[in-house]
Amino acid sequence: MFINFESDKPIFLQIAEGLEDAILAGAFAEESQIPSITEFSVSFKINPATALKGITLLVDEGVLYKKRGIGMFVASCAVEKLRRKRKEQFYDNYVSGLVTEAKRLGLTEFEIKAMIERGFKINDRD
Amino acid sequence: MIEIRSINKSYGKLRALDNICLRFEENKIYGLLGRNGAGKTTMLNIITGRVFADSGEVLMDGNPIPENDQALQQLYLTSEKTLYPENMKVKDALKWSKQFYPEFDIEYAQKIATQFGLDTGKRIKSLSTGYTSIFKLIIALSVNTPYILFDEPVLGLDANNRELFYKLLIEKFSNQPFTAIISTHLIEEVSSVIDHIVIIKDGCIIRDESCEELLSKGYTVSGTAAKIDAYICGKDVLGIDSLGGLKTVYILGNIDADIPEGIEVTKLNLQKLYIQLTNL
Amino acid sequence: MNLKAAYKYQLTDHTKSVIIYYCVIVVLFALLSIATVNYSTGGSMISGMDSITVVFLFIVGLCTFREPFVMLLQNGFSRKSIFKSRLLVACTVVLIMAAIDKVILLLGKALSMSSSNSSFLSLYEQVYPASTAHVSPFLFHLNIFVFDLLMYFTFLAIGYLITLIFYRLNKAGKIAVGAGVPIFFCLIFPIFDYAFFGSGISRAFANFFDSIMGISAGNPYAAMLSFIVISVIISALSWLLMRRAVIKL
Numbered sequence: 001m002f003i004n005f006e007s008d009k010p011i012f013l014q015i016a017e018g019l020e021d022a023i024l025a026g027a028f029a030e031e032s033q034i035p036s037i038t039e040f041s042v043s044f045k046i047n048p049a050t051a052l053k054g055i056t057l058l059v060d061e062g063v064l065y066k067k068r069g070i071g072m073f074v075a076s077c078a079v080e081k082l083r084r085k086r087k088e089q090f091y092d093n094y095v096s097g098l099v100t101e102a103k104r105l106g107l108t109e110f111e112i113k114a115m116i117e118r119g120f121k122i123n124d125r126d
Numbered sequence: 127m128i129e130i131r132s133i134n135k136s137y138g139k140l141r142a143l144d145n146i147c148l149r150f151e152e153n154k155i156y157g158l159l160g161r162n163g164a165g166k167t168t169m170l171n172i173i174t175g176r177v178f179a180d181s182g183e184v185l186m187d188g189n190p191i192p193e194n195d196q197a198l199q200q201l202y203l204t205s206e207k208t209l210y211p212e213n214m215k216v217k218d219a220l221k222w223s224k225q226f227y228p229e230f231d232i233e234y235a236q237k238i239a240t241q242f243g244l245d246t247g248k249r250i251k252s253l254s255t256g257y258t259s260i261f262k263l264i265i266a267l268s269v270n271t272p273y274i275l276f277d278e279p280v281l282g283l284d285a286n287n288r289e290l291f292y293k294l295l296i297e298k299f300s301n302q303p304f305t306a307i308i309s310t311h312l313i314e315e316v317s318s319v320i321d322h323i324v325i326i327k328d329g330c331i332i333r334d335e336s337c338e339e340l341l342s343k344g345y346t347v348s349g350t351a352a353k354i355d356a357y358i359c360g361k362d363v364l365g366i367d368s369l370g371g372l373k374t375v376y377i378l379g380n381i382d383a384d385i386p387e388g389i390e391v392t393k394l395n396l397q398k399l400y401i402q403l404t405n406l
Numbered sequence: 407m408n409l410k411a412a413y414k415y416q417l418t419d420h421t422k423s424v425i426i427y428y429c430v431i432v433v434l435f436a437l438l439s440i441a442t443v444n445y446s447t448g449g450s451m452i453s454g455m456d457s458i459t460v461v462f463l464f465i466v467g468l469c470t471f472r473e474p475f476v477m478l479l480q481n482g483f484s485r486k487s488i489f490k491s492r493l494l495v496a497c498t499v500v501l502i503m504a505a506i507d508k509v510i511l512l513l514g515k516a517l518s519m520s521s522s523n524s525s526f527l528s529l530y531e532q533v534y535p536a537s538t539a540h541v542s543p544f545l546f547h548l549n550i551f552v553f554d555l556l557m558y559f560t561f562l563a564i565g566y567l568i569t570l571i572f573y574r575l576n577k578a579g580k581i582a583v584g585a586g587v588p589i590f591f592c593l594i595f596p597i598f599d600y601a602f603f604g605s606g607i608s609r610a611f612a613n614f615f616d617s618i619m620g621i622s623a624g625n626p627y628a629a630m631l632s633f634i635v636i637s638v639i640i641s642a643l644s645w646l647l648m649r650r651a652v653i654k655l
Contacts, residue, residue: 003318005314005318006395007395008392008393008395010341011318038297038300038301042293044318045296045318045319046296046318046319047155047296047320047321048299048300049321050318171653175479175484176479176652177653178650178652192484193484193486195408195483195484195486198482199408199482200482202482203480205653207653209476209479210477210480211473211477222481223481225411225414226408226412226415226481226483227481271482
């Protein structure tokens with residue numbers, strides 16, 4: 001996980017997204033405990049309130065849950081939930097920007113499709 | 127809670143503090159930001175009763191702080207100027223701190239001194255600038271008073287020790303919250319740590335709000351000079367950066383719902399905002 | 407309140423210098439005694455041990471304001487507490503030193519008794535020779551003790567006040583007072599007094615000093631009372647100056 005302090009994105013969102021990535025990548029398995037607020041804030045040198053805010057975001061979404069007196073855990077259906085959410089965001093996060101930039105450069109729809117195909121091929125080979 | 131009510135302070139003709147009103151609530155980390163000579167140190171010295179204000183009041187939970195032992199014992203200020211006897215050894219300073227502040231954790235102090243690489247057998251006068259700062263930070267982090275005030279805490283510290291300081295500060299704060307006031311001109315280092323930001327310029331408070339609030343109030347637009355000039359008309363402009371035909375403008379206020387074509391909007395980061403606010 | 411810590415801190419500050427002082431004194435007296443026994447042909451007299459202590463305490467007073475003051479402000483003490491604990495420390499130091507000097511005096515007297523041609527006198531005995539004759543030994547020694555005690559306190563307080571005055575002054579004031587006061591008393595005042603009053607003012611001062619110290623009258627109790635009055639005035643002035651003293655930036 002990495003926090004970019006120069007980024008326009010608020011730190012608590014970066015924390016939440018970083019955790020999501022980690023869960024999607026399997027770094028934190030479902031039903032396993034995640035680091036405490038203190039550990040987060042100390043290792044990233046951020047205010048505990050900011051870390052709490054990021055984590056609360058995921059608790060509200062049902063990705064994490066709290067066991068009283070023990071700590072934060074990854075929910076059993078977290079990966080599924082996150083995938084669904086990320087799929088929904090895929091268009092906004094990637095496609096719309098891609099189309100805007102393509103237009104600015106004068107790339108056609110056909111050319112873009114070809115690029116995407118190429119990208120898939122290379123990725124499959126790796 | 128510490129409350130500052132209309133404090134004024136002049137040094138000769140210089141108005142060091144001009145009608146300052148502030149509140150420091152419990153268990154929050156405050157960033158007291160301002161350029162050199164803005165009045166940060168004077169304010170901290172007035173809060174801790176080391177210097178007297180010309181007029182105004184400083185209260186802790188409603189009681190005046192100056193000359194009030196009970197209130198003064200709740201505060202610890204690490205001053206830029208070393209007030210410990212030069213000939214005293216660091217370990218003796220720690221021992222005395224325990225005498226003065228019953229909550230002082232001498233074992234913790236020794237532990238973090240080792241982490242910082244400070245030899246407690248040394249005399250205070252023999253410490254370098256960086257280690258003099260570290261020495262004061264060690265006491266501040268171990269003193270366990272409800273209010274800890276840091277005046278330029280990382281003066282002369284190298285990158286590793288700065289990082290260690292912020293880590294220890296957050297660790298301490300997470301385990302046992304207290305009110306911290308960090309006076310600095312290095313916003314990039316504290317922006318992620320502080321809850322609340324107070325910006326002081328030429329003895330006046332120009333911003334006093336939570337970091338989030340402040341950030342939500344400003345934004346940056348960039349684009350061609352013509353388009354930008356048209357857009358910013360009538361807006362509260364903090365500052366302008368020009369590069370050839372391109373312009374970047376820092377604006378205070380809420381982002382408009384409809385942004386004209388060709389203008390890119392980004393959020394303001396704290397550092398940019400601060401620099402724009404405190405520019406002369 | 408946490409007065410005890412402030413007291414302890416300031417007392418510790420003094421301990422070292424007091425110990426060093428007495429080490430030097432003991433060595434000095436030992437050397438003097440050896441010298442007298444071996445080389446002196448006539449009678450000898452060691453006297454005024456307490457006047458050395460007075461000078462020492464005056465210097466101690468000059469040196470002990472700034473460091474503890476800023477240290478205690480750093481550590482959450484009010485000026486009031488610093489002043490109170492300082493007074494207690496001054497009393498303690500003076501009491502201890504008067505007692506030690508007393509012991510040294512008694513020892514010195516006992517030693518000098520064995521050789522008929524030497525004597526060991528206190529300042530008190532030198533200034534008030536008449537008053538030592540008709541009192542019981544106990545009262546005699548008690549008088550010396552109280553006299554020393556009050557005199558020590560007065561000089562310690564004067565030294566402290568002088569430093570406080572200098573601390574409160576700005577740079578220009580320091581130079582003005584530092585140079586002006588000696589020039590006034592050593593040069594301007596004597597010339598002025600001599601030229602216009604035929605040294606009448608100086609004489610009046612000398613008479614005044616003589617009468618408050620009870621020197622001609624041979625009355626040590628007048629001096630004791632004067633020391634008390636002077637100490638109270640000096641301490642009050644010190645408090646007025648400390649009340650508004652700040653940490654210089």
